[in-house]
Amino acid sequence: MKKAILLATLLLGFFVNGWATNGGPEVDAGATAWMITSTALVLLMVPGLAMFYGGLVRSKNVLGTMMHSFAAMGVMSVLWVLVGYSMCFGESVLGGWFGWNNDYVFLNGIDETVMEGGVPELVFSMFQGKFAIITPALLAGAFAERVKFKGYLVFIALWGIIVYNPLCHWVWAEDGFLFNMGADGAIDFAGGTVVHISAGVSGLVAAIYLGARRGYPLRQLRPNNLVMTMMGVGLLWVGWFGFNAGSSVSSGIATAQALTATQVAGATGALAWAIIELFHHGKATALGFASGILAGLVAVTPAAGVVQPLGAMALAVAASLVCYGALMLKDKLGYDDSLDAFGIHGVGGIVGAVFLSFFIRKSWMENAAALAGGEWTVWNQFGIQVVAVGIAIAYSIVLTIALIWIVEKLFKLKSTDEEEMMGLDRAYHGERGYGMMNPN
Amino acid sequence: MKLITAIIREYQLDQVRESLIQAGISRITVSRVSGNGNQVNTEVYRGKEFVPNLTPKMRIEIAVNDEFAEVTIDAIIKAAKSHNGHEGEVGDGKIFVTPLEQVIRIRTEERGSSAI
Numbered sequence: 001m002k003k004a005i006l007l008a009t010l011l012l013g014f015f016v017n018g019w020a021t022n023g024g025p026e027v028d029a030g031a032t033a034w035m036i037t038s039t040a041l042v043l044l045m046v047p048g049l050a051m052f053y054g055g056l057v058r059s060k061n062v063l064g065t066m067m068h069s070f071a072a073m074g075v076m077s078v079l080w081v082l083v084g085y086s087m088c089f090g091e092s093v094l095g096g097w098f099g100w101n102n103d104y105v106f107l108n109g110i111d112e113t114v115m116e117g118g119v120p121e122l123v124f125s126m127f128q129g130k131f132a133i134i135t136p137a138l139l140a141g142a143f144a145e146r147v148k149f150k151g152y153l154v155f156i157a158l159w160g161i162i163v164y165n166p167l168c169h170w171v172w173a174e175d176g177f178l179f180n181m182g183a184d185g186a187i188d189f190a191g192g193t194v195v196h197i198s199a200g201v202s203g204l205v206a207a208i209y210l211g212a213r214r215g216y217p218l219r220q221l222r223p224n225n226l227v228m229t230m231m232g233v234g235l236l237w238v239g240w241f242g243f244n245a246g247s248s249v250s251s252g253i254a255t256a257q258a259l260t261a262t263q264v265a266g267a268t269g270a271l272a273w274a275i276i277e278l279f280h281h282g283k284a285t286a287l288g289f290a291s292g293i294l295a296g297l298v299a300v301t302p303a304a305g306v307v308q309p310l311g312a313m314a315l316a317v318a319a320s321l322v323c324y325g326a327l328m329l330k331d332k333l334g335y336d337d338s339l340d341a342f343g344i345h346g347v348g349g350i351v352g353a354v355f356l357s358f359f360i361r362k363s364w365m366e367n368a369a370a371l372a373g374g375e376w377t378v379w380n381q382f383g384i385q386v387v388a389v390g391i392a393i394a395y396s397i398v399l400t401i402a403l404i405w406i407v408e409k410l411f412k413l414k415s416t417d418e419e420e421m422m423g424l425d426r427a428y429h430g431e432r433g434y435g436m437m438n439p440n
Numbered sequence: 441m442k443l444i445t446a447i448i449r450e451y452q453l454d455q456v457r458e459s460l461i462q463a464g465i466s467r468i469t470v471s472r473v474s475g476n477g478n479q480v481n482t483e484v485y486r487g488k489e490f491v492p493n494l495t496p497k498m499r500i501e502i503a504v505n506d507e508f509a510e511v512t513i514d515a516i517i518k519a520a521k522s523h524n525g526h527e528g529e530v531g532d533g534k535i536f537v538t539p540l541e542q543v544i545r546i547r548t549e550e551r552g553s554s555a556i
Contacts (some may be wrong), residue, residue, distance in 0.1 A: 060451060215454060418523075421451045430484035432496075 028118025034251040035123045041242025042130035046073055046137055048235025052290070053141050054433075055229030056339050061145045062224055062433035064424020068140035068152060072133050075157050080129035081107055087165035088128065092175045098166040099173050117250045127246055128168075135164055135195045141339035142203025143210050145221075146420050149428035151413035155206075155403065163202060163399045167194050167392060178388050182380065183372035184364070186388035189258065190247035192302025192353040193392045200346020201393050202400040204337055209404050210414050212336035214421065221338075224433075226286055233290040237266050240297050244304040257361075258304040261312035262297065265304075268313040269296015272320035291327075294344050295319040299352030303359065311359025318355055319348040353389050357382035441540040441553060442509045446500045447475065448520040448533040453498045459519035460502075463511050467556070469501045479531030497533065503543055505553050513537070 050069035057065045076084070082105065090101030103109025110121040136156035140147075147155075170176040171188045178186040178193075188194060213221060223229060244262040248254035273292025274284040296316030300307070303315055326347040330337055337343055357378050369376035407413045419427035426432065448456055453470065460468065474494035481495045504512050513535055522529040545555040 219454065421455070423451060426451075426483075430482070430489075432483065 025114050025116060025118055027114055027120060028251075031117055031249075031251040032119050032123060034255065035119050035127055035246060035249065038242035038246025039123065039127040039130060041239045042127065042134065042246065043073075043239075045236050045239030045243065046070070046130075046134055048232045048239055049134065049137055051228045051232030052236060053144060053232070053339050055225040055227070055232060056223045056287075057144050058221060058423070059224040059434055060423025060425055062425065063429055063431055064149065064427075065140075065144050067149065067424075067429065068144070069137040071149075071153060072137040072140075072156055075153060076133040076136065076160055077129060079157060079160055080125075080132050083161065084129065084132050084165055085125045087161070088132075088168040089125075089173050090169075092169070092173070096170070096175070096177050099169045099175075115249070119249060124249060127249075128172075131191055131195055131243075132160055132164055132168070135191075135199045136160060138196070138199040138341055138345050139203040139206070141341035141345075142200075142207040142337045144338040145213050145424065146210055146415045148412055148415055148419070149424070151407055151411045154411045155407045155413060158403050158407065159202065159400065162403065163198060163396055164194070167198055167395065170391075171388070178391070181388065182384040183368040183376045186384050187306055187356060187360075187381070188302045188353065188388070189305035190244045190301045192298070192349045193388055196298050196301060196345040196349030197353065197389060197392050198396045200342040200344075200349060201396040203341035204335070204346060205397055205400040206404055207337045207342070208335050209401070212334070213338065214417065216336045217331065217334060223287070230286055230290055233293055237293055237297065240266065244301060248305065254305060257308075260309055261300050261304045261307055264309045265296040265300030265312040265316040266293050267296070269293055269299070269316035269320045272296070272317045273324060276320060276324050291323070291340070291344060292320050295323040295348045298345055298348035302349065302353040303356035306361055306364050307356060307359040308361055311356070314359060315352050315355060319351045322351050323347050350389055350393075354382070354385050357385050441543060441556065442504055442506060443538045443540040444500075444502045444504060444509065444512050444516075445536040445538070446502075446516050446520065446533060447473070447497050447535075448500065448516070449531060450496055450498050452520050453500075456500065456516055456519040459515045460512065463515040465502060465504065465508065465512050465515065467502070471499050471501075473497050473499045477531065477534075481531065495531070503540055503556050505556055509537060
């Protein structure tokens with residue numbers, strides 16, 4: 001009897017193994033568990049962002065602004081299943097403009113696919129889909145308090161399809177041209193170029209087009225709830241572990257490296273910003289600390305996979321300095337990037353993507369040199385990074401201008417004066433965020 | 441001396457303040473209030489339209505010397521009327537003018553017109 005059970009167990013084991021190897025690589029439970037966790041963490045960043053942005057606007061716009069983030073969860077998630085994953089990770093079509101694969105439509109063809117690292121492709125797709133959600137949500141910070149809800153929905157849908165998906169394909173798909181540029185590709189570990197630069201630059205374009213909010217910059221447009229903003233930035237930091245450490249699509253050394261870089265960059269950025277403020281204004285503000293966390297995290301996003309902790313810290317300090325300068329310059333130039341989508345995400349992303357070249361770990365450089373068939377220097381990579389960033393900026397600017405023009409013509413994007421005065425909450429949602437002093 | 445109390449729409453406060461400042465009136469007190477007027481103001485929660493029995497408004501209080509009373513009233517009307525002061529709508533609010541017996545500045549103990 002014992003023998004029979006043993007035999008049966010052996011046979012069963014053989015059968016299961018054989019079946020798994022025939023169907024592709026086995027599922028790696030550890031890597032998959034971490035990727036599912038990362039997916040949830042990146043989704044957590046979206047309500048975090050809603051709180052961060054929601055606290056920064058005036059109370060009559062708090063719901064409308066939070067809805068910009070939440071609406072992106074709805075619109076972009078659905079679009080991702082429909083065409084997003086296919087356009088990003090399908091094979092290049094139309095000269096590599098974007099990707100396409102009929103099997104990916106509605107994610108039909110990846111139901112049972114396991115990727116090389118042992119992660120089910122559905123998990124990878126859901127993880128990547130979160131980046132497509134948060135990017136337009138970040139962008140909306142540039143033109144808070146003055147866009148129609150309907151126009152915004154159409155805008156982010158089109159922006160996702162025409163700007164985000166192609167960029168994502170170029171940078172992260174195996175046959176994307178930026179992925180293959182130079183010896184070992186343009187480095188954009190977790191989305192400095194794809195996410196932060198594209199969102200920041202497009203946001204700036206939209207902010208300039210829509211014009212300043214009524215009363216800006218003469219009147220103070222004060223944040224309604226900095227407590228909510230602080231909690232929001234806290235959630236963003238936590239979520240960023242999924243954002244960066246999940247981008248290794250594994251659970252191992254690369255994950256540990258990215259996780260460490262993320263932590264030290266957030267902390268260093270915050271400290272740097274606080275110190276700058278102490279010297280400049282004599283007071284270290286809460287919003288400044290929050291901005292520093294963001295600047296540090298944004299800068300390390302493209303670099304998390306290739307830099308060591310010291311490099312991450314250096315990038316964070318640089319980002320805080322440059323972003324702080326960018327915000328002061330904004331006041332001088334007078335454009336209304338309301339919640340500093342460009343000032344922090346755009347500028348921080350550029351700083352990170354370009355200057356990471358000077359902090360790349362040795363093993364990566366040696367690998368690149370081997371691939372280049374001899375030598376590969378920091379300056380070679382610097383050149384690649386500058387070109388990739390330049391392409392992302394130029395593409396985002398041109399396509400965003402075109403999109404805004406179309407949406408404004410067909411659906412109207414800009415709020416009327418009266419709607420802006422009334423606030424987004426009442427004008428588009430018929431609700432109020434707070435019951436302040438309202439006896440009923 | 442007069443005490444001018446104006447009840448206006450919440451979101452027109454900024455505009456009214458600007459108009460008052462243009463007319464040379466900058467000393468004002470503002471509070472959030474709720475009340476019942478002619479206006480029916482609907483809000484939507486979970487698909488149900490709801491008419492709050494009290495509508496949120498802003499109350500502005502301004503103490504002025506007699507010769508400034510009309511200037512102040514005009515400045516408020518111009519900015520608080522809907523459609524940029526051209527055409528009013530139900531809910532634009534009201535202005536109350538009451539005689540003001542005494543004004544005292546606490547710091548200097550001045551009284552009367554000069555304390556306004």
